[in-house]
Amino acid sequence: MFTGWLRYLLENLTKDNQDKTKRHLLILDNASIHKNGDIKKLAKDFNCRIMYLPAYSPDLNPIEKAWSVLKSKVKSIAVRFDKNIEEALDLGLKAM
Structure with missing residues (x-):
């Protein structure tokens, strides 16, 4: 479910991006679903960088x-x- 939603989001964020040198930054928590290979592949496919929040930091x-x-x-x-x-x-x- 998260993977499908993320694909939809990235498709829409990047469809009008004419400057291929610009990268989006995905900020994710440390949930295991956010660290699987599918998410990393999506980020790579859409030229996005992933930054993970520090563990045990719900305030962020x-x-x-x-x-x-x-x-x-x-x-x-x-x-x-x-x-x-x-x-x-x-x-x-x-x-x-």
């Missing part, structure tokens, strides 16, 4: 703040049954 990763807010909202709804999870996630996302 903006998505971590979003996940924290979402988890807090879901917990505040006190989900006790599976059928409520979808509703709780929906409410949490709308509150962000």
Whole structure:
């Protein structure tokens, strides 16, 4: 899923790039999915450089703040049954 999304992103970022000497910089955390060969190949294919964030540095990763807010909202709804999870996630996302 991440690989497909990244391919889509890179295709759109690079399609209008007439200056082939310019490189995009991908800043990724250290999740294993970000370090597999497919991601490295995509970066190479689209002339991108990868920079990995330092380990254990969620303060440098903006998505971590979003996940924290979402988890807090879901917990505040006190989900006790599976059928409520979808509703709780929906409410949490709308509150962000």
